[in-house]
Amino acid sequence: MDILASVAQGLGVALQPVNLLACFIGVFIGTLVGVLPGIGPVSAMSLLLPVTLAGTPEAGIIMMAGIYYGSMYGGSTTSILVNIPGEAASVVTCLDGHEMAKQGRAGAALGIAALGSFFAGTFAIVALMLIAPTLARWAVAFGPAEYFSLMVLGLVVLTFLTQGSMAKALLMACVGAVLGLIGLDSITAQPRLTFDRLELYDGIGLVPVVMGLFGIAEVLHNLERPIAREVIKTKLSQLWPNRAEWRASAAPVARGTVLGFFLGILPGGGAVISSFASYALEKRLSKTPERFGRGAIEGVAGPEAANNAAAGGAFIPLMTLGIPPNVVMALLLGAFIIHGLQPGPLLMSQNPTLFWGIVASMYVGNAMLLVLNLPLVGMWAQLLRLPYNVLFPLIVLFSIVGVYCSSNNVFDVYVMVAFGILGYLMRKVGYEPAPLVLAFVLGPMLENNLRKAMILSQGDLSTFLTRPISATCLVFAAALLLAPLLPALRRKRAVVALDETA
Amino acid sequence: MNAPSSERRIVLGSAELWAALLWLAVSVLVAWAGWDLGIGTAAAPGSGFLPFWTGLLMCGFSLAVLWSTLTTAGPSIASLWSGARWGNVIFMIVSLVVYVALFETLGFLLATIPLLIVLLRGVDPVPWRTAVPLAMLSTFAVWWVLKRLLLIQLPAGVFGIG
Numbered sequence: 051m052d053i054l055a056s057v058a059q060g061l062g063v064a065l066q067p068v069n070l071l072a073c074f075i076g077v078f079i080g081t082l083v084g085v086l087p088g089i090g091p092v093s094a095m096s097l098l099l100p101v102t103l104a105g106t107p108e109a110g111i112i113m114m115a116g117i118y119y120g121s122m123y124g125g126s127t128t129s130i131l132v133n134i135p136g137e138a139a140s141v142v143t144c145l146d147g148h149e150m151a152k153q154g155r156a157g158a159a160l161g162i163a164a165l166g167s168f169f170a171g172t173f174a175i176v177a178l179m180l181i182a183p184t185l186a187r188w189a190v191a192f193g194p195a196e197y198f199s200l201m202v203l204g205l206v207v208l209t210f211l212t213q214g215s216m217a218k219a220l221l222m223a224c225v226g227a228v229l230g231l232i233g234l235d236s237i238t239a240q241p242r243l244t245f246d247r248l249e250l251y252d253g254i255g256l257v258p259v260v261m262g263l264f265g266i267a268e269v270l271h272n273l274e275r276p277i278a279r280e281v282i283k284t285k286l287s288q289l290w291p292n293r294a295e296w297r298a299s300a301a302p303v304a305r306g307t308v309l310g311f312f313l314g315i316l317p318g319g320g321a322v323i324s325s326f327a328s329y330a331l332e333k334r335l336s337k338t339p340e341r342f343g344r345g346a347i348e349g350v351a352g353p354e355a356a357n358n359a360a361a362g363g364a365f366i367p368l369m370t371l372g373i374p375p376n377v378v379m380a381l382l383l384g385a386f387i388i389h390g391l392q393p394g395p396l397l398m399s400q401n402p403t404l405f406w407g408i409v410a411s412m413y414v415g416n417a418m419l420l421v422l423n424l425p426l427v428g429m430w431a432q433l434l435r436l437p438y439n440v441l442f443p444l445i446v447l448f449s450i451v452g453v454y455c456s457s458n459n460v461f462d463v464y465v466m467v468a469f470g471i472l473g474y475l476m477r478k479v480g481y482e483p484a485p486l487v488l489a490f491v492l493g494p495m496l497e498n499n500l501r502k503a504m505i506l507s508q509g510d511l512s513t514f515l516t517r518p519i520s521a522t523c524l525v526f527a528a529a530l531l532l533a534p535l536l537p538a539l540r541r542k543r544a545v546v547a548l549d550e551t552a
Numbered sequence: 553m554n555a556p557s558s559e560r561r562i563v564l565g566s567a568e569l570w571a572a573l574l575w576l577a578v579s580v581l582v583a584w585a586g587w588d589l590g591i592g593t594a595a596a597p598g599s600g601f602l603p604f605w606t607g608l609l610m611c612g613f614s615l616a617v618l619w620s621t622l623t624t625a626g627p628s629i630a631s632l633w634s635g636a637r638w639g640n641v642i643f644m645i646v647s648l649v650v651y652v653a654l655f656e657t658l659g660f661l662l663a664t665i666p667l668l669i670v671l672l673r674g675v676d677p678v679p680w681r682t683a684v685p686l687a688m689l690s691t692f693a694v695w696w697v698l699k700r701l702l703l704i705q706l707p708a709g710v711f712g713i714g
Contacts, residue, residue: 100704101702104702104703104704215617215620217613217616217617217620218613218617220609220613221575221610221613221614221617224579224606224609224610224613225575225578225610227602227606228582228603228606228607228610231602231603231606235599237599238598238599240589240599242585242589242599242600242603243582243585243603266648269644270641270644270645273637273640273641273644273675274636274637274638274640274641275636275637276637276676437676438676439672439675439676439677439678440672440678440682440686442671442675443667443668443671443672443687444690446644446648446667446668446671447664447667447668447690447691447694448694450651450664451694451698454655454706455698455704458704458705460652460655460656460707463652463655464652467645467648467649467652470645470648471645474641475571478567478632479567479568479571479632480568481571493602496602497601497602500597500601500602501597501601501602504594504595504597505595505596505597508595509593509594509595509596510594511594
């Protein structure tokens with residue numbers, strides 16, 4: 051009953067006109083960036099981070115969350131109609147979704163993607179609602195040692211799942227942590243790594259770093275080669291799957307939902323991993339695996355449900371522990387901090403209207419997304435005809451404006467350009483930016499908890515190993531660090547390693 | 553005698569090698585900066601504690617990457633850009649740097665409209681009749697939303713326009 055009362059309270063917040071508008075803007079922009087290749091939810095969220103300052107914390111965070119789960123819906127449209135993933139979590143949808151479109155079944159593919167996403171999204175919200183309060187009560191007992199070890203685990207899982215060399219990913223995580231430490235030491239107020247530049251005393255901003263590494267670097271990368279797009283010209287009137295398609299899709303949607311949700315909760319996990327895991331699972335369970343890659347609807351239904359469920363699951367570690375499990379959630383943490391809020395175990399008790407308002411807005415947002423993505427799919431398909439040479443100057447414009455507005459300081463625009471060039475070069479030599487950004491956000495928290503734990507234990511480092519939760523996290527992290535040394539596990543890692551943030 | 557020198561040339565031209573060396577230099581700098589700030593003790597870690605140890609970890613990972621570039625042949629610097637339209641990339645970077653340099657002097661409107669026209673015309677040229685209105689409309693729309701709706705201050709430049 052408590053939960054029902056809380057949901058009712060949350061709906062009261064979510065249904066306020068200003069929050070409804072924020073939710074609509076969020077899911078609309080989310081669908082838009084999901085549909086458009088070359089700009090993903092990370093870029094869009096960092097772009098709009100300063101805009102959220104103009105409103106209430108509820109409206110700002112509802113909008114940011116809407117962009118994330120909205121992009122999961124939109125990404126499938128591009129995958130199915132153009133065979134280019136609109137965002138990374140929809141890469142796997144290209145395999146069977148586009149084949150279905152070529153066979154004249156684009157409507158059914160889009161329909162099952164949207165309906166599966168709706169089901170998975172709704173499940174994730176209900177599960178979030180039920181799990182979060184329990185986990186938050188449990189997390190109150192966490193001390194600095196547990197937080198430190200959890201963050202270490204999150205970073206190690208992300209580096210383990212990042213494409214390419216693990217040494218490079220770990221190096222990037224360290225670089226991110228160091229960048230996060232630039233500025234005044236929070237304990238001694240001593241300037242660190244500031245090179246006597248006044249602009250660096252407050253540290254480097256999250257928005258210019260993310261916009262540079264993801265927005266500008268992506269544009270530079272795309273300018274190297276022409277992006278060829280061939281939109282499938284098909285009748286999109288038959289969006290409701292037929293009975294046989296429903297029968298084939300029901301179990302994959304259910305499995306994808308559960309799998310995606312739990313993979314989303316794990317630190318370092320996310321929508322991309324879950325969509326690939328769901329695809330692999332469906333192929334393995336299928337009696338006719340040879341149909342996969344040739345237009346099997348299960349190959350669309352499972353992964354699309356999984357990536358949406360993971361998007362919902364990813365909110366759990368952020369809202370209950372205050373630890374972002376991936377880059378997108380790190381940006382959302384930035385939004386909380388900008389508004390003077392600290393997500394974590396106390397958020398639910400100290401700020402229940404905000405917590406339940408966000409959760410309830412996800413119900414509303416999911417319903418909006420179903421309308422945006424089924425009846426209006428033709429409009430999004432038209433948008434895909436927008437050529438990249440028109441699109442990229444607009445992305446640049448929004449990036450500049452977003453970064454400048456975040457601080458009203460032109461220095462941040464320089465930082466964005468510098469990180470854009472760095473991100474472009476990093477991509478050239480196989481260094482992934484995702485571990486850098488997550489460590490950049492976690493760096494100050496990691497240091498704070500490490501130093502607190504060491505001071506509390508009077509320098510006894512065994513405190514990290516004598517506390518069960520901390521020890522479990524560190525042992526698991528160590529196992530993942532050692533795993534690539536074993537050839538069999540190295541091959542497995544190569545299969546699941548993904549570009550989480552494109 | 554020729555074979556080893558040719559192999560040596562391939563290794564020296566390796567993009568990964570130079571990247572690893574660069575990161576190694578950065579790592580040493582970070583560790584040194586941490587040392588300089590003061591590591592403190594285990595019971596009272598100083599400001600340089602985490603930078604120092606992270607710098608050392610970075611050294612280790614850089615050396616691991618360096619070792620892998622020496623043992624396996626990676627792509628050369630030239631091959632990374634072969635067939636790529638790298639002129640577009642340089643054009644874009646130069647345009648952005650010039651734009652940022654002039655941003656506060658000219659103001660948002662006077663700096664942004666030319667930037668957009670340059671980008672629309674400079675890479676896979678968009679016709680003038682599309683490029684100019686698109687640049688002007690999008691810039692004015694953004695300016696109006698930020699300045700009038702969200703009341704966010706944008707630089708007006710020395711001419712006070714915007």
